[in-house]
Amino acid sequence: MSITERLTEGVRTALANAGLPEPPTCVWEVPRQPEHGDYATNAAMTLARAAKKPPRQIAELIVKHFPSLPEVERLEVAGPGFLNVFLAPAWCAGALREILAAGDHYGRSEAARGRRIRLEFVSANPTGPLVIVNARAAAIGDSLARLLRSQGAAVTTEYYVNDAGTQFEALARSFEARVLQELGQPVPLPDNGYPGDYLIDLARDYVSECRAKGADGMQALESRVVGSERERLEHFGRWAVARILEQQRRALRDYGVEYDVWTSEQRDVRDRGLAEQALEALAARGLTYEKDGALWFRSTEAGDDAGDEKDRVLRRSSGEVTYFAVDIANHHYVKFADADRVIDLFGPDHHGYVPRLRAAMQALGHPAEAFEVLIVQLVTLLRDGQPVRMSKRRGEFVLMEELLEEVGRDAARFTFLTRRHDSPLEFDLAVATRQSSENPVYYVQYAHARIRSIDRQVGEQGIAVPPLEKADPSPLTAPEEQALIKRLLQYPEVVRGAAQALEPHRVAYWLSELAAAFHPYYKNHRVIQDDRRLMLARLALCATVGRVIRNGLELLGVSAPESM
RNA sequence: GCGCCUGUAGCUCAGUUGGAUAGAGCAUCGGACUUCUAAUCCGAGGGUCGCAGGUUCGACUCCUGCCAGGCGCACCA
Numbered sequence: 001m002s003i004t005e006r007l008t009e010g011v012r013t014a015l016a017n018a019g020l021p022e023p024p025t026c027v028w029e030v031p032r033q034p035e036h037g038d039y040a041t042n043a044a045m046t047l048a049r050a051a052k053k054p055p056r057q058i059a060e061l062i063v064k065h066f067p068s069l070p071e072v073e074r075l076e077v078a079g080p081g082f083l084n085v086f087l088a089p090a091w092c093a094g095a096l097r098e099i100l101a102a103g104d105h106y107g108r109s110e111a112a113r114g115r116r117i118r119l120e121f122v123s124a125n126p127t128g129p130l131v132i133v134n135a136r137a138a139a140i141g142d143s144l145a146r147l148l149r150s151q152g153a154a155v156t157t158e159y160y161v162n163d164a165g166t167q168f169e170a171l172a173r174s175f176e177a178r179v180l181q182e183l184g185q186p187v188p189l190p191d192n193g194y195p196g197d198y199l200i201d202l203a204r205d206y207v208s209e210c211r212a213k214g215a216d217g218m219q220a221l222e223s224r225v226v227g228s229e230r231e232r233l234e235h236f237g238r239w240a241v242a243r244i245l246e247q248q249r250r251a252l253r254d255y256g257v258e259y260d261v262w263t264s265e266q267r268d269v270r271d272r273g274l275a276e277q278a279l280e281a282l283a284a285r286g287l288t289y290e291k292d293g294a295l296w297f298r299s300t301e302a303g304d305d306a307g308d309e310k311d312r313v314l315r316r317s318s319g320e321v322t323y324f325a326v327d328i329a330n331h332h333y334v335k336f337a338d339a340d341r342v343i344d345l346f347g348p349d350h351h352g353y354v355p356r357l358r359a360a361m362q363a364l365g366h367p368a369e370a371f372e373v374l375i376v377q378l379v380t381l382l383r384d385g386q387p388v389r390m391s392k393r394r395g396e397f398v399l400m401e402e403l404l405e406e407v408g409r410d411a412a413r414f415t416f417l418t419r420r421h422d423s424p425l426e427f428d429l430a431v432a433t434r435q436s437s438e439n440p441v442y443y444v445q446y447a448h449a450r451i452r453s454i455d456r457q458v459g460e461q462g463i464a465v466p467p468l469e470k471a472d473p474s475p476l477t478a479p480e481e482q483a484l485i486k487r488l489l490q491y492p493e494v495v496r497g498a499a500q501a502l503e504p505h506r507v508a509y510w511l512s513e514l515a516a517a518f519h520p521y522y523k524n525h526r527v528i529q530d531d532r533r534l535m536l537a538r539l540a541l542c543a544t545v546g547r548v549i550r551n552g553l554e555l556l557g558v559s560a561p562e563s564m
Numbered sequence: 565g566c567g568c569c570u571g572u573a574g575c576u577c578a579g580u581u582g583g584a585u586a587g588a589g590c591a592u593c594g595g596a597c598u599u600c601u602a603a604u605c606c607g608a609g610g611g612u613c614g615c616a617g618g619u620u621c622g623a624c625u626c627c628u629g630c631c632a633g634g635c636g637c638a639c640c641a
Binding site: 027028029030031032033036040042045048054055078079080081082125162165166167192292293294295296305306310312313314315316317318320322323324327347348349350351352353354355375377378380418419420422423424425426427428431436437438439440442443445446447449450451453454455456457458461493494497501505506509512513516519520522523524526527528529542563564 | 566567568569570575576577578579580581582583584585586587588589590596599600601602603604605606621622633634635636637638639640641
């Protein structure tokens with residue numbers, strides 16, 4: 001049980017003893033000012049109306065009837081009715097040993113045990129390489145998966161491959177044109193084609209691979225380019241998608257992001273006839289109608305509050321199902337098949353699409369809270385203060401690989417994770433590169449490296465150290481030491497809060513604060529010294545800080561270096 | 565025109581689900597290395613929380629209306 005849970009229990013007991021009603025919730029916060037205690041609650045103020053007593057009086061009653069707990073040194077009533085809790089130093093120091101014993105388990109919980117979560121992120125069209133905003137979504141999505149798993153949830157991460165439909169065809173046509181150009185034929189790039197140089201490179205690869213197979217290969221190629229349109233698009237499209245997907249997968253792997261599932265729109269949804277099945281399910285609920293030869297979804301009736309009060313097409317008059325229809329099927333039959341909660345990370349260009357998808361999910365019987373969409377806002381890339389224009393269509397962009405090369409994986413991930421996902425982000429490449437040594441990520445990592453360095457010194461000096469989780473922490477009486485320990489005790493609740501709110505940036509900020517508490521301590525107090533009892537206690541404290549930094553950085557997918 | 569996101573220190577961003585005197589990093593200025601790593605530490609300056617109302621014991625946080633920027637409003641995805 002966490003500290004705040006214990007405190008909440010104490011408050012409830014006190015209220016019961018005092019004959020007062022219980023609050024619906026008891027929210028604890030860590031006050032900004034140390035003199036306001038280690039934890040504070042406004043329970044008395046929220047109770048004032050129901051109890052018909054002034055807040056301060058209620059708080060006094062809580063203090064009077066509060067049970068004796070080993071965690072608590074004293075309680076104070078302050079301000080308009082705050083209840084401030086001061087933790088007992090001896091208990092805090094003792095908790096250090098429990099953290100060390102918990103090891104990489106510290107910060108984990110079973111709060112989400114039994115929850116099955118499907119988490120989709122990045123899912124860029126397989127029509128080009130990944131770019132910077134994809135790196136942002138990858139960092140957030142991957143960290144979310146780690147956070148949710150740390151709370152016991154069974155998370156399946158998914159990359160949805162949009163390998164069908166209009167954009168797939170555009171890619172296929174563009175690639176075919178590049179192949180023909182490579183063969184010396186002066187064919188133009190189609191309208192709405194993809195002009196990027198990467199397709200020229202791919203076409204060159206394609207042709208040289210055919211050539212490498214000798215006469216057979218070239219013959220196969222020649223028969224391909226004269227096939228029916230459907231055959232040609234299928235062949236060139238599949239080939240290009242497979243290559244581009246492989247590039248994307250490699251870039252993500254270099255970034256430390258691996259997926260559990262790569263869903264193919266064509267293979268896993270369309271070929272299984274799930275779209276038609278979804279349309280029937282909606283029709284059975286009376287939520288579709290025919291108009292102008294097309295099949296429509298009664299979006300507004302189903303709760304689509306996008307504001308434009310328009311119904312949405314599910315099947316075009318041409319007979320083709322829309323992306324929307326396929327997506328409904330994907331969510332309903334594929335994602336929800338083995339999950340009770342579905343989370344999608346979308347770009348801001350898709351936010352208008354969310355209400356209709358949400359409406360469709362609810363129409364198909366999924367509770368509103370079971371389907372969540374996080375909008376990951378755009379990254380404005382600056383180079384020397386000037387915005388870098390990016391357009392996949394015009395073939396101008398900064399690749400995810402280039403970002404990694406310039407600023408590094410850890411710095412890139414940490415930077416993305418120090419912003420809320422729904423906040424637009426400015427990323428100045430020149431600044432990030434030039435000032436990389438002053439990036440907050442290095443501040444946190446350096447704290448870890450310093451701790452490791454102490455361990456190395458201990459080893460080199462031949463100092464015998466018994467298992468630190470059994471060390472006596474009572475010599476840790478300095479204010480900085482007490483403050484560090486109390487901060488370490490907050491970690492599990494920070495992680496839980498971040499997981500619950502789907503906000504990994506909370507962990508990143510908290511780690512910076514932990515490092516900010518450690519560095520001055522390191523400066524002012526020598527760990528290795530003659531007083532053996534004190535040294536062992538400090539070694540235990542440092543080991544705990546190092547452990548928590550490792551655990552926290554792991555949740556962000558950032559490495560904890562042994563030395564820097 | 566309608567909808568979504570954003571607006572907090574010179575810059576980039578946090579702000580604990582409505583709490584106490586609004587914070588961090590960078591940048592600027594001034595100090596600290598004979599000692600476990602100076603990618604560090606100590607100190608200083610810097611604010612009409614876009615604007616105006618409202619809700620209440622209390623508002624950066626919630627509501628309404630404006631202003632500014634970004635994005636979206638297809639039988640595209």
